[in-house]
Amino acid sequence: MEKITFPRIGNYSGLLKIFLEELGFEVVLPEKTTSKVIFEGSKNSPEMFCFPFKVNMGSYLSALEKGVRKIFMVTASCGSCRLRYYAQVSKKILEEKDLPVEFIIFDQNFFEIVKKLNQLTKKSSLKIFSLILLFLKEIRFIEKIERIGFFLRPREIEKGRTDKVLDDFFLKLERINSLKELKEAKKEVLEKLSQIPFEKKKLPVVGIIGEFYTVIDPEVNFHVEKKLGELGLEVHRDLTLSYHLLKKIFFTDFFIQRKIYPYLKSTVGGHGRDAIFEMLKYSKKNFSGILQLLPFSCMPEVTVRPILLKIHEKTGIPFLSLSFDEQTAQAGLETRLEAFADVVKNYFEKIEK
Numbered sequence: 001m002e003k004i005t006f007p008r009i010g011n012y013s014g015l016l017k018i019f020l021e022e023l024g025f026e027v028v029l030p031e032k033t034t035s036k037v038i039f040e041g042s043k044n045s046p047e048m049f050c051f052p053f054k055v056n057m058g059s060y061l062s063a064l065e066k067g068v069r070k071i072f073m074v075t076a077s078c079g080s081c082r083l084r085y086y087a088q089v090s091k092k093i094l095e096e097k098d099l100p101v102e103f104i105i106f107d108q109n110f111f112e113i114v115k116k117l118n119q120l121t122k123k124s125s126l127k128i129f130s131l132i133l134l135f136l137k138e139i140r141f142i143e144k145i146e147r148i149g150f151f152l153r154p155r156e157i158e159k160g161r162t163d164k165v166l167d168d169f170f171l172k173l174e175r176i177n178s179l180k181e182l183k184e185a186k187k188e189v190l191e192k193l194s195q196i197p198f199e200k201k202k203l204p205v206v207g208i209i210g211e212f213y214t215v216i217d218p219e220v221n222f223h224v225e226k227k228l229g230e231l232g233l234e235v236h237r238d239l240t241l242s243y244h245l246l247k248k249i250f251f252t253d254f255f256i257q258r259k260i261y262p263y264l265k266s267t268v269g270g271h272g273r274d275a276i277f278e279m280l281k282y283s284k285k286n287f288s289g290i291l292q293l294l295p296f297s298c299m300p301e302v303t304v305r306p307i308l309l310k311i312h313e314k315t316g317i318p319f320l321s322l323s324f325d326e327q328t329a330q331a332g333l334e335t336r337l338e339a340f341a342d343v344v345k346n347y348f349e350k351i352e353k
Helices: 010-022 035-043 051-064 082-096 110-121 125-152 161-173 179-194 212-216 224-230 241-250 253-260 272-284 299-315 330-352
Strands: 003-005 070-075 102-107 205-210 234-236 289-295 319-324
Touching: 003 051, 010 125, 010 161, 010 179, 010 212, 035 051, 051 082, 051 212, 070 082, 082 102, 102 110, 110 125, 125 161, 125 179, 125 224, 125 234, 125 241, 161 179, 205 212, 205 224, 205 272, 212 289, 224 234, 224 289, 224 330, 253 272, 272 289, 272 299, 289 299, 289 330, 299 319, 319 330
Parallel strands: 003 070, 070 102, 205 234, 205 289, 289 319
Antiparallel strands: none
């Protein structure tokens, strides 16, 4: 079978590799988002296209050097997000560089995904369905240990120990080739996390909202969640891969639209509506701050930002919006986060009195 790759998807990338290998594909794992990947992707992409597109382009170029000629991509067939153009624009760019490639596009529809995988692998729908259910279960495990990390990081006594355990696990996950190895790695990481001593104290909680790709990929957002933990803040994030997939299955967009109707009466694409819904929810749950992460020029998130600012003004909850592109500087980002952390801590002390 021909080699395939897929757009990198944060800490889930190793898991998706295992899933596709179980289906019989030969998978080339997309390269981590390094400065080289960002440079090559930006150099070969339209200047005003979103940052995630440029990151993907950089990883495609790296994979094509390893003999890949097929790229799996889950996209959207409609809506206002530029995601629906990613495959077509990427294919044109690569073909102009004399790099022929086939994009195998999956729409965000569960039954369509099963049908297409059935055609590609000749495996039974039952086998594919059972593997997808297992994949969903393992996705939840990834999110479980990420939440443990959110809790431990600002409380750990030995600073950096949580990150070491999680980084080792995610690195191992990308090298695992069987479900048996995955089971052993899961047991090991839970055991190591349970052994980390921490202080039992209440801390300010910051809710992270924004564009899906920027939020879930630590390399793309410059490890914002780690930095907030190091600054003594606990992170909470509803926007995960399982949330996104289950939302498509259970059609929760209708419920979200009803809840945010006083603020937004139309659709904006991407996860713009989710950002409003989550900020309203977090402000009612006595969170101490809200952080919006988005690619520079992301239309849905830029459109809802004035609404988020309106909620900030109405509730008083600290709010910071951070945009990312190939020009983002680490030092400037850290300075803004440190200032935001001070505001969040002051707000926390005020509401705790």
